[in-house]
Amino acid sequence: MASFGFLGLGIMGKAMAINLVKAGFDVTVWNRNPEKCAELIALGAKHGDSPKEVAATCDITFAMVSDPAAALAICQGEDGVAAGIGHQRGYVDMSTVDAATSQEIGNAVTQAGGRFLEAPVSGTKKPAEDGTLVILAAGDQSLYQQAVPAFEVMGKMSPYLGEVGQGANMKLVVNMMMGGMLSIFSEGMSLGMKSGLEGEKILEVLSAGAMANPMFAIKGAMMLAEDYTTSFPLKHMQKDLRLAVELGDKLAHPMPTAAATNEAFKLARKEGYADEDIAALYKVMK
Amino acid sequence: MASFGFLGLGIMGKAMAINLVKAGFDVTVWNRNPEKCAELIALGAKHGDSPKEVAATCDITFAMVSDPAAALAICQGEDGVAAGIGHQRGYVDMSTVDAATSQEIGNAVTQAGGRFLEAPVSGTKKPAEDGTLVILAAGDQSLYQQAVPAFEVMGKMSPYLGEVGQGANMKLVVNMMMGGMLSIFSEGMSLGMKSGLEGEKILEVLSAGAMANPMFAIKGAMMLAEDYTTSFPLKHMQKDLRLAVELGDKLAHPMPTAAATNEAFKLARKEGYADEDIAALYKVMK
Amino acid sequence: MASFGFLGLGIMGKAMAINLVKAGFDVTVWNRNPEKCAELIALGAKHGDSPKEVAATCDITFAMVSDPAAALAICQGEDGVAAGIGHQRGYVDMSTVDAATSQEIGNAVTQAGGRFLEAPVSGTKKPAEDGTLVILAAGDQSLYQQAVPAFEVMGKMSPYLGEVGQGANMKLVVNMMMGGMLSIFSEGMSLGMKSGLEGEKILEVLSAGAMANPMFAIKGAMMLAEDYTTSFPLKHMQKDLRLAVELGDKLAHPMPTAAATNEAFKLARKEGYADEDIAALYKVMK
Amino acid sequence: MASFGFLGLGIMGKAMAINLVKAGFDVTVWNRNPEKCAELIALGAKHGDSPKEVAATCDITFAMVSDPAAALAICQGEDGVAAGIGHQRGYVDMSTVDAATSQEIGNAVTQAGGRFLEAPVSGTKKPAEDGTLVILAAGDQSLYQQAVPAFEVMGKMSPYLGEVGQGANMKLVVNMMMGGMLSIFSEGMSLGMKSGLEGEKILEVLSAGAMANPMFAIKGAMMLAEDYTTSFPLKHMQKDLRLAVELGDKLAHPMPTAAATNEAFKLARKEGYADEDIAALYKVMK
Known part of the structure; x- marks a missing residue:
């Protein structure tokens, strides 16, 4: 052995x-x-x-x-x-x-x-x-x-x-997707709540459909509880988004959703949430 | 009864x-x-x-x-x-x-x-x-x-x-999230594959993490098989994205990720994929 | 006569x-x-x-x-x-x-x-x-x-x-361009100043190049003076951007820059600048 | 001397x-x-x-x-x-x-x-x-x-x-603005023409207003003539946009319009226009 x-x-x-x-x-x-x-x-x-x-x-x-x-x-x-x-x-x-x-x-x-x-x-x-x-x-x-x-x-x-390098690339790809999912999720949660829906009801409906995933459940609960205890620091996610966009640059691969997401996370950094959990992205949306 | x-x-x-x-x-x-x-x-x-x-x-x-x-x-x-x-x-x-x-x-x-x-x-x-x-x-x-x-x-x-109206709003919120998820997923799948990763490996890794969800599995398989048999027509998703962005407009609610996603789906319509499945968004990304 | x-x-x-x-x-x-x-x-x-x-x-x-x-x-x-x-x-x-x-x-x-x-x-x-x-x-x-x-x-x-209709379309096209120019101008002015450049120097350099235009001179001076006296109300510009994006929707014409600009103006509305001049867009950027 | x-x-x-x-x-x-x-x-x-x-x-x-x-x-x-x-x-x-x-x-x-x-x-x-x-x-x-x-x-x-460094920063700021202007201009020109307006009329109207600038006149004429003879290579503009977005990253400065513009130029690179003039951006919009 x-x-x-x-x-x-x-x-x-x-x-x-x-x-x-x-x-x-x-x-x-x-x-x-x-x-x-x-x-x-x-x-x-x-x-x-x-x-x-x-x-x-x-x-x-x-x-x-x-x-x-x-x-x-x-x-x-x-x-x-x-x-x-x-x-x-x-x-x-x-x-x-x-x-x-x-x-x-x-x-x-x-x-x-x-x-x-x-x-x-x-x-x-x-x-x-x-x-x-x-x-x-x-x-x-x-x-x-x-x-x-x-x-x-x-x-x-x-x-x-x-x-060597493909492990890092896979991690970028996966984290970039997570960042984008979190961004559209934050936008949607706040859109729904501003239009009069209850946040819990949105999470409930999501949990029953084809998009159901552990991240929405966990981060959604944090957003509604206004608890941004750091599990994955927001600034690290933004760094990964930046690196993913740069990787796309090398490959002449346009990624408009990732780029918009990156700027949303930058806005969260600007607002002072760099060291909070990625769920704090919600704070610049709501 | x-x-x-x-x-x-x-x-x-x-x-x-x-x-x-x-x-x-x-x-x-x-x-x-x-x-x-x-x-x-x-x-x-x-x-x-x-x-x-x-x-x-x-x-x-x-x-x-x-x-x-x-x-x-x-x-x-x-x-x-x-x-x-x-x-x-x-x-x-x-x-x-x-x-x-x-x-x-x-x-x-x-x-x-x-x-x-x-x-x-x-x-x-x-x-x-x-x-x-x-x-x-x-x-x-x-x-x-x-x-x-x-x-x-x-x-x-x-x-x-x-x-009355909140049922429609909930549907818009949920579909908008689905559109955004699909867009970042398509961008990430193609980024990964252009950087040398196998698409199946990306799906495998996603299926094991906090983002795992049925939609990624189903639509990801369709993308890799280049099978865009219509389950949810792309043009209907784009319509919902447009309506969600307009709802955000009424509420003075900026949604940069949804807006970028909406334009990506418009590009897919421009390219002639309006009547194919929403998974065909991948074709304008890859 | x-x-x-x-x-x-x-x-x-x-x-x-x-x-x-x-x-x-x-x-x-x-x-x-x-x-x-x-x-x-x-x-x-x-x-x-x-x-x-x-x-x-x-x-x-x-x-x-x-x-x-x-x-x-x-x-x-x-x-x-x-x-x-x-x-x-x-x-x-x-x-x-x-x-x-x-x-x-x-x-x-x-x-x-x-x-x-x-x-x-x-x-x-x-x-x-x-x-x-x-x-x-x-x-x-x-x-x-x-x-x-x-x-x-x-x-x-x-x-x-x-x-009939083409006069309105031309106005949308022109105003949409103005909105986009103002947005990239605001982002650039604030990027430059955050990196240590003087705002007046940026305006001076712009005035000497191929991009020189009256709007940059007028709106740039307003931004530096923090004077947002309304000449063209920000909310009207955002309305025109929305209508332009919707016109693009009808024509299956993707406009990612206009869409991003529209969301930036929405953010300015959210922050309470709807009735100020369009130059107030700068306040959400700086 | x-x-x-x-x-x-x-x-x-x-x-x-x-x-x-x-x-x-x-x-x-x-x-x-x-x-x-x-x-x-x-x-x-x-x-x-x-x-x-x-x-x-x-x-x-x-x-x-x-x-x-x-x-x-x-x-x-x-x-x-x-x-x-x-x-x-x-x-x-x-x-x-x-x-x-x-x-x-x-x-x-x-x-x-x-x-x-x-x-x-x-x-x-x-x-x-x-x-x-x-x-x-x-x-x-x-x-x-x-x-x-x-x-x-x-x-x-x-x-x-x-x-030292501020000369380079000023150049990035100015070129980033040029890229953004070109992107919204291309989107607007094509929106107008798709809605039935003549391109020459759009240029004529622009030349009479507060946005009038030499670049629109020069690049607009190139677009209408489909003449993309290189004066400023598209790939160099995209590089400057990338560097500007990265400078914004260092300064926690979100720039959604610049980011969307950067992706539009990347799309032009993907389509094979890297060595043509920046006016070739229009080709991915029209």
Whole structure:
């Protein structure tokens, strides 16, 4: 059985690593702040002293850190993954990074003789704990095959999407759709309520039709309760919309709905809702 | 037990009337072309000679005809519903008509001493047959209470939405959302495929997340199969988008996403896809 | 020389009628409130007792009233233009009305044996006083030829545009362009200033290039001075944008820029700027 | 009197340098392909062997090259401007480059002891020949003062806009407005013509009103003649729109009209008009 490393024990990473340990895998963990490793070690994980050491000793090392800068930092440098990884070992970066960063990390790993897979996830804390993430894997196909047993523990779906960059593209596509859905939903909810309909009735009718989906139910309830507790920060959604529009630019692909949605989210940023949940888009509509 | 009339035995109306008869209700049917009544009569329905006669003899008369002109025609004139309806009797128009027509029909009925309910439905042939329509009722509340047993047979949900006009408003809100969802979905599907992703993989990933909904699955499959067999004609969706944008106009309610969507559907009309299914919007995006 | 009637002596109409009288024409005036006729009579005009009488005695009767309802009122009824106009006489409605109202007035006039021309104008008080309006004439071509001497006194340009309705269409097209120009101008001015440029410098640069136009100079100065004194009410511009988008709808003509502009003006209405000048659009952008 | 260097004798640069020589200035020219210097030398210019030499011998060196890569190339390296420029000498880059490239060139020059000004221009071949460019200067203010005599020969306006980057920002703002104007103009022209108006009549009416501007006249005539000979390539306009939208993104500044315009230009790229004139936008509208 393959041995796994896991770098980054934040909210997401910790939940994912726990699931690997509980599934009986041989797991070595590392975190910038080593105190966060205690819970994992208590569950049976080993501790690694640096990304380099973890990458050098485990068959496959997974990483889940907060942003592109952190993703680069754990890969580069004398204590980084690339310094430790050797022939036949694999590195799977599950952090959400832009395509250029993913490519840079991939190049560093492959030039050091390793194999690389990007595998950003769709889903937040709860799916991470429940092992029901959607894992968007792209890169080295042999590494993908080897990582599937781990993916099956961490997620409910982990399609292989092609070369490095396609995981990031899929995430952009999916998030762009979510942004557009939220925008038309917010416009429609407020249109209905201004015309005299009750918000609850609109949600009820939606829940019975072909458009019924968990997001409308969850975000709609937040809007009616005026509760914008952050699950997915509005500014991150706007960033993804911007990146999707830019991807469309590269491909000469017009996307008028996405562009209008992007500007609506910008308006929400302008109004000061950048750090609230994406549901706060409703506040600029109502 | 209340006796029911049913006017209009087209694709939708026939299926709805059959469900009423099969549920054991006392049903009198009428259709412009009387031959279509035969199947209902064979199932146990009575036959009425005119809308006037049906309205005069049944406690509640339902109507399901194809457009506002037909809806007006069966209500007005010497053989019309208004000529027959008397004190305490009720008329429930389930056809999809604009707010002004609905108001005009409602006025004719109430001035003749009757009670009126508009009850447009969301759903097409299959839900009509299965008795799983979503019925959007608005108008006389006592009539609504009396009609609920029939609604429960024809639909899975029949919320009471307030005064006449609110049923039409709800339908606009819901259809506008559907149009916007379809537009962002089409843009995203084509963005993904142009960037190298497989369409099936995108649908698969969507089906696993918070946005999962039957419409994406159905319309997505049609897009990938390039099958635009009409279920909901594209031009009707564009008309609803136009009406929703105009309703927003009356309410000083900006709706940039709906407006962009409306123009996208207009482009599809310009390209000649007016009579194809709404999924044909994809053809102007891809 | 033809004799002229003039109905409606508001801000615009008075200035236009004065120009006709000063040019030496035989002019008979009428106004709902007859006191407003005094100034014209002092200049040499005759007074008519009703629209009917004016239409019956003058070769060509011009009208300039405030809205479609007033335009219909002076044409219809026992004292209206249609009741007086006879064979060979002409009626030129210069009010701004929608196409349907224009058609209705035209039908009433022609059924009474008269000839009809719609001739809405582009330009406000100052051009009316200076005789520099742009007159958008459409309808009976022989009447147009006969009216040209009067048009040349009231305006600097009066192209013949075709059948009744084309004057209204031209006005929509021109106003829609003005709305779109104002919207991109407002977005650009605020983008520049937020990025550190001085507003005056932006206006200066624009004044020197291929885009230089009087509207940018006038509205730009108003924006920088935060002076939104109403010259062209914002709500009227939004109405024209709505009508232009609807005209596009009839023609299956997508207009994404006009649609986005329409929503921007709606946002300005929502924010309470409906009665301010169109330049107040800037307030929702900055 | 200051001595001037001029690097880059393409269509624009040659015309600008000729104007400097004809105005009596002491001018030293350099071009990658030295044959292009002959015409200037015949008019009295000196020849420099490299950017380094020109920058080392002239008080102020101007550059006008085709793109950011060329602008960087003549500044960097052992024969570059930065290698020659010394204390008190000035470098004015009039090429159109992005803000980051401009900053990089500026840093190279100032670190070598020189002073830097970015001065992109608005205007094409004809204004360059006529000395009527609009010069958008930003950077070292003392250098600006010293360069004004040259700017006055090359352009009709050369406002000082602040620190390095503001010239580029002004150009984005102005071009974005041009793109938006062209988009609403194209939509309106086609709306009018589809509704039965003659295109020439629309241009005539526009030329008489507050929106009258050279661009509408020039581009309108091209559209009616279906002549899309490239003066300003459509793809460059779309790039500027993209950059403007991205600048708005950084500033949390929503620009729905610019965003819709950007997508319209993308549609024109998709349809294959990238290398035609910006007037070809009309082809996707009509």
